[in-house]
Amino acid sequence: MSQAPVNRQVLLKSRPSGIPQAEDFEIVEAPAPAPADGQVLVRNLFLSVEPAMRGWVSAVANYSQPVGIGEVMRSFAVGRVVASRAAGYHEGDLVVGMFGWQDYAAVGPEAIQRRIEESDLPPSTALGVLGLNGLTAYFGLLDVGQPKSGDTVVVSTAAGSVGSAVGQIAKIHGCRSVGIAGGPTKVALCLDEFGFDAAFDYKAGDLDAALDRACPNGVDVYFDNTSGPISDAVMKRLNVGARVVICGTASVASWDPWPKGPRVERHLLVKRARMQGFVIFDYAKHYAEAWPVLADWVRAGKLRYREDILDGIEHAPGAIAGLYRGENLGKRLIRIADPDQGAQ
Amino acid sequence: MSQAPVNRQVLLKSRPSGIPQAEDFEIVEAPAPAPADGQVLVRNLFLSVEPAMRGWVSAVANYSQPVGIGEVMRSFAVGRVVASRAAGYHEGDLVVGMFGWQDYAAVGPEAIQRRIEESDLPPSTALGVLGLNGLTAYFGLLDVGQPKSGDTVVVSTAAGSVGSAVGQIAKIHGCRSVGIAGGPTKVALCLDEFGFDAAFDYKAGDLDAALDRACPNGVDVYFDNTSGPISDAVMKRLNVGARVVICGTASVASWDPWPKGPRVERHLLVKRARMQGFVIFDYAKHYAEAWPVLADWVRAGKLRYREDILDGIEHAPGAIAGLYRGENLGKRLIRIADPDQGAQ
Structure with missing residues (x-):
């Protein structure tokens, strides 16, 4: 059995009182996890950066439990399934879900928002205009x-x-x-x-x-x-x-x-x-109604979008603060692997 | 032809910047008007006093045109029809509507909210719990x-x-x-x-x-x-x-x-x-749905009310300020005539 690849992870190091800054996070390395029965192993390609993350790490009462100190930063990501022990998912599938700011995530279907079906559109759109x-x-x-x-x-x-x-x-x-x-x-x-x-x-x-x-x-x-x-x-x-x-x-x-x-x-x-x-x-049960409508508007040129892509996971810790400084033009993403890697 | 009775009227004298005070009003006497064709002459019995009146005399943008300086103070009132030249209304009818802070009002049907049909309930309720x-x-x-x-x-x-x-x-x-x-x-x-x-x-x-x-x-x-x-x-x-x-x-x-x-x-x-x-x-078109429901709740003792009745029109000018000082217990009204007067 080959050695597990290195999994770079961005952990929450301290709880910010306002906007999360680079020093509130640290990057560590661990072996990539093995998927348990019912899980898939996802190789993340794009990590999301969004204003709501400020709330996710806030100690103030919020609409979700805060990310714990020492935990991987919660995040949506687009990744490719590299090993599947879950029914309905196959190696090579592009998926989007709550995979965290890390290279690899072993997750069950509950963490997967959807399999990306719009093969004519860039996979990064699943985190922005179709996300x-x-x-x-x-x-x-x-x-x-x-x-x-x-x-x-x-x-x-x-x-x-x-x-x-x-x-x-x-x-x-x-x-x-x-x-x-x-x-x-x-x-x-x-x-x-x-x-x-x-x-x-x-x-x-x-x-x-x-x-x-x-x-x-x-x-x-x-x-x-x-x-x-x-x-x-x-x-x-x-x-x-x-x-x-x-x-x-x-x-x-x-x-x-x-x-x-x-x-x-x-x-x-x-x-x-x-x-x-x-x-x-609150609208999770209705997402599926919106995806095809949004995708058709994108294809028709009625719904245009911009992306602001940072290359490399080392940009993640400071990326939220930069968002609040308004330094990005378009949806901020972090590309951490070649999107075509592992495609079938 | 008998001489017209005296019509005491409470006029807006100055535009208050905050809560209307007694000195913002003056009481004058004029002959009671004669109803024109299509109008009724109403002898007011109870005048209403309400917090919203502050908005009605305010110069600040509001949901209704402000009462003009020198005009009779806008008010709901309960009164009895003492002369009718309007189809559907008869001498002796109890009516509630926008009759103003005055003894007599000559008004068309558009100023009449409704004819009071609940003869088993006090007419003053038409300005409060049924108003x-x-x-x-x-x-x-x-x-x-x-x-x-x-x-x-x-x-x-x-x-x-x-x-x-x-x-x-x-x-x-x-x-x-x-x-x-x-x-x-x-x-x-x-x-x-x-x-x-x-x-x-x-x-x-x-x-x-x-x-x-x-x-x-x-x-x-x-x-x-x-x-x-x-x-x-x-x-x-x-x-x-x-x-x-x-x-x-x-x-x-x-x-x-x-x-x-x-x-x-x-x-x-x-x-x-x-x-x-x-x-x-905004709900004027739906009032008629609510009146019988409210009246039944009152009759059943499920919807109780209090009234704070001031006797005499001379109490009108200071009545709004008193409301904002919280000095009333229950719906504030001004009784300006015997409610049974003119009943058929």
Whole structure:
């Protein structure tokens, strides 16, 4: 029997109080595990990096149990099955699931989100536009935001992987899409690549004036990825019956101490508006409805995406902090092996 | 032709920036109007006093046009038709509608909410438990709050005319009702008269500890009449999927400058909770469904109410400010004539 390959793993070393930094993680080496009966051994190809990871390592009450100190960082990944002792999975299958920030994972079917069937699309899309990001935009906008044709849909972090999909799905549904992004490069991306009807740089000065120009008819749906001053400005422009989808709070560096902001009650009351929190995992039973729709939009060129690929697992520890600094353009991924490796 | 009777009218004299005070109004005398063709002349018996009046006289953008300076104060009232030139209305009919703070109003059918049919119940109930207050509790709790049997329903201003109805309707729907009120008298009223499962005095000290005791299983529905620190404490205890009905902001003395509070986004996100503003007038087409249900609950003793009746129109100017000081127990009304006067 050949020796087990080396499994590089990124462990959580300390619990961050705010945004996870490189020094909160450490990289160790261990032998790759052997799959138990009912498991597959997955060789990860792409690891995901996402804003929600801040919540996954936070000690503050959250929608999932925090990653323990000394544990492999929780993460979605795309990998190839290199050994299968689980019914229905075969060597060479491309799969996406909760495989962690590591080279190899021995997992049961419960950790596998799905087998990737879109062989005409790059496997990395399973972590972005066909993964949690695309699903988040799809269900958050359509189910919680309930856009109607002619509505003005505003989205923050609009050049990001969720925001860009929100803008494009809003357009597909006949809405006016308005993107808020940080810096001229991202604004240009919103307009030129993702087809927003209007987009502006929230760092460029007068947020109120920019919103007035971009939303002459007010705001019907606000897909909020940021909280903070951007949201405060949008809230003042809600139309009667508006829907605010609370998807993320990227602009809030820490919730300890708990930040204050302008009270929302009067906006909600006067405008009979709704703010609703949204966590994609609640929609797990409905993912399968969305994947073929999203894939067809990608094939038709109606749903474009960007990827920001870092090469090598050594980039993982600092990758979340970089995300919060806004240094990526598109879905941030870490490529840790040749995607064609092991293909049948 | 006999001389027109004197019509005492309460006019808005100045626009308050916060809570309307007695000096913002003046009482004048004019001859009672004659009804035009298609109108009735109503002799008001009871005038309503309600927290929403603060919004009706506010210059800040609101859900209705503000009352103009020099105009009769907008108000619901119960009155008797003393002359009719409108089809379907007859002398002696008891009606409720937007008749203003005055003795006499000449109005068309569009100002009449309904003819009072419950001859077995006091006519004043048409302004309270069978009026906007009962309707607000009914549609706000059931349609926006969507309580399920076994839910914990928390309501602020719980001894008030809306809050007490919310608590009782929650009980009728199999929920645990928790009332928050100001002072021991109101707390006793909640427990002894309105049957709340728990009630406490928000002025008595540790709000967090009181909520923990009253809501051992968290909060599923919060019917918010106050905003402010009471709401901030409740928001920390929302359960997954909780619904917050924003019905009023009684604890906020002024929105200029706009007050700040703890940000709600993280609560909403982590708990997939919803906050939604609610204005009863949006439900006007559905009122007729609720009246017989509310009236039957009143007759069955399941929906009890209190009234706080001031005698004489001279009490009107200061009545809103008194409401915000919490000096009333139950629905505040002003009786300006003998209710039996003119009965057929």
